[in-house]
Amino acid sequence: MLDNTATSSTNPKMSARDVKVFYGDKQAIKGVSIDIDMDNVVAFIGPSGCGKSTFLRTLNRMNDTIPIARVEGDITLDGENIYSSKMDVVQLRARVGMVFQKPNPFPKSIYDNVAYGARIHGLAPNKAELDQIVENSLVRAGLWNEVKDRLSDSGTALSGGQQQRLCIARAIAVDPEVILMDEPCSALDPIATAKIEELIHELRGRYAIVIVTHNMQQAARVSQKTAFFHLGTMVEYGDTSDIFTNPREERTRDYITGRYG
Amino acid sequence: MNHSQNEHTLKAFDGDLATLRGLIAEIGGRAEKAVEGAMTALTNHDLDLARQVVEGDKRIDALEEQIDRMVIQTIALRAPMADDLRELVAALKISGVVERIGDYAKNIAKRVALIDPAQHIDAARLLPAMADATRQLVDDAFTAFARRDADLAVAVCAQDKTVDDFYNSIFRALIAHMISNPEHVGAGTHLLFIAKNLERIGDHATNVSEMVYFAVTGQSMNERERGDDALAPGAD
Ligand SMILES: Nc1ncnc2c1ncn2[C@@H]1O[C@H](COP(=O)(O)OP(=O)(O)O)[C@@H](O)[C@H]1O
Numbered sequence: 056m057l058d059n060t061a062t063s064s065t066n067p068k069m070s071a072r073d074v075k076v077f078y079g080d081k082q083a084i085k086g087v088s089i090d091i092d093m094d095n096v097v098a099f100i101g102p103s104g105c106g107k108s109t110f111l112r113t114l115n116r117m118n119d120t121i122p123i124a125r126v127e128g129d130i131t132l133d134g135e136n137i138y139s140s141k142m143d144v145v146q147l148r149a150r151v152g153m154v155f156q157k158p159n160p161f162p163k164s165i166y167d168n169v170a171y172g173a174r175i176h177g178l179a180p181n182k183a184e185l186d187q188i189v190e191n192s193l194v195r196a197g198l199w200n201e202v203k204d205r206l207s208d209s210g211t212a213l214s215g216g217q218q219q220r221l222c223i224a225r226a227i228a229v230d231p232e233v234i235l236m237d238e239p240c241s242a243l244d245p246i247a248t249a250k251i252e253e254l255i256h257e258l259r260g261r262y263a264i265v266i267v268t269h270n271m272q273q274a275a276r277v278s279q280k281t282a283f284f285h286l287g288t289m290v291e292y293g294d295t296s297d298i299f300t301n302p303r304e305e306r307t308r309d310y311i312t313g314r315y316g
Numbered sequence: 317m318n319h320s321q322n323e324h325t326l327k328a329f330d331g332d333l334a335t336l337r338g339l340i341a342e343i344g345g346r347a348e349k350a351v352e353g354a355m356t357a358l359t360n361h362d363l364d365l366a367r368q369v370v371e372g373d374k375r376i377d378a379l380e381e382q383i384d385r386m387v388i389q390t391i392a393l394r395a396p397m398a399d400d401l402r403e404l405v406a407a408l409k410i411s412g413v414v415e416r417i418g419d420y421a422k423n424i425a426k427r428v429a430l431i432d433p434a435q436h437i438d439a440a441r442l443l444p445a446m447a448d449a450t451r452q453l454v455d456d457a458f459t460a461f462a463r464r465d466a467d468l469a470v471a472v473c474a475q476d477k478t479v480d481d482f483y484n485s486i487f488r489a490l491i492a493h494m495i496s497n498p499e500h501v502g503a504g505t506h507l508l509f510i511a512k513n514l515e516r517i518g519d520h521a522t523n524v525s526e527m528v529y530f531a532v533t534g535q536s537m538n539e540r541e542r543g544d545d546a547l548a549p550g551a552d
């Protein structure tokens with residue numbers, strides 16, 4: 056019996072142990088343990104409200120920004136407790152970047168959107184190096200060819216799919232180790248979605264990637280590991296191919312086959 | 317079975333699956349009837365019945381096509397997962413296998429007119445019993461599908477040995493008979509092929525059962541569960 060744990064990796068990038076999250080009196084996450092390694096894209100699936108976003112946000116302490124949220128349990132990045140008082144949260148969020156559901160570029164130029172984080176973190180001592188970071192990030196995000204001639208245009212003038220890739224470029228620019236994506240394609244059309252999915256394939260291995268998606272086909276397409284969440288617990292975690300062809304748990308099966316009440 | 321059969325949130329999907337199960341039951345039933353009809357036609361030298369079996373095979377072919385189309389459509393439109401997906405893949409494979417069973421039955425029926433009823437060949441007396449055992453295998457395989465019964469599927473595979481044993485003894489008896497009665501070689505060869513066809517039908521019933529087992533459990537049936545596969549003479 057697996058119950059709420061999925062902790063088999065030998066050398067995980069991130070580890071969560073018995074993580075609980077409360078919003079005031081209400082418990083949203085009820086003891087989740089999981090290992091996330093560099094080699095696999097991990098998808099979180101589950102019905103809306105089951106706690107996917109809440110749990111994802113514990114991985115880079117985004118819940119700190121929600122006053123009533125309280126997190127218990129241990130989460131480590133390369134073995135280091137990210138909730139320790141010694142942890143620099145700004146630094147943590149550069150190492151564990153996040154891409155949100157709705158593309159949220161700053162109302163600034165394409166260039167500045169990508170350069171922003173690198174400047175803050177002092178990653179580029181001069182203009183030439185900053186240019187290089189911007190270009191590399193846009194190339195990796197698959198956006199360079201589409202924007203290289205208009206880097207000074209506003210980021211908000213791009214199409215939705217381009218904006219989302221810009222946000223991914225922005226996350227990449229600060230040289231993260233982990234990228235968290237919360238339903239990154241839910242506001243995009245199928246072509247823009249396919250581009251993001253292709254991008255996720257290309258980024259795999261370079262970064263540990265966790266993606267929350269309500270689209271099971273997407274989870275099946277982009278991830279190698281899938282975790283099914285239900286009512287604040289992680290019901291099942293395993294190889295994506297197994298989860299979608301032969302899930303062990305009845306609740307997983309009911310959800311992925313569309314029998315969920 | 318080993319899990320609940322709750323309805324899908326999307327009711328039309330349940331409708332598709334129900335239709336598909338109905339089609340599988342129909343094609344399986346027709347294949348079984350074809351085997352039975354072909355053998356009755358042989359026993360009674362009933363050329364009319366033999367012709368009906370040959371004609372009826374067209375309906376089996378049409379059903380196979382209908383099932384294939386429906387499976388492909390359902391996969392494309394409903395994006396099935398887990399046991400739903402496995403059932404659809406199984407249905408697709410089963411329809412192909414049943415079509416082959418129909419072909420073997422048709423082949424038996426076609427031989428009826430070629431065998432002189434005046435030539436009594438006692439060496440083939442086990443053939444009706446073999447046909448019964450084979451027909452039962454087909455029946456059980458489709459019952460296993462309809463009931464999602466993995467245990468019955470395993471039983472079918474184990475029972476296939478009976479059909480193989482029948483084939484072995486009929487094969488030996490017919491060869492011995494033809495050696496000492498060269499004038500019976502024509503009819504004897506037809507009977508030999510008929511026995512072979514029945515043996516192949518038994519194999520296909522086990523193929524159906526293996527697909528049922530996979531659809532229900534998500535595992536492939538292992539050698540131990542299905543029992544040893546005895547090599548029949550002339551088996552390919
Ligand atoms: N900022 C918040 N304040 C209070 N409750 C919240 C907050 N965010 C989420 N919740 C609650 O926590 C539970 C999990 O929500 P969430 O993590 O957003 O689920 P999911 O991402 O799976 O849809 C829900 O019951 C939700 O109402």
Ligand SMILES: [Mg+2]
Binds near residue numbers: 109237267
């Ligand atoms: Mg969410």
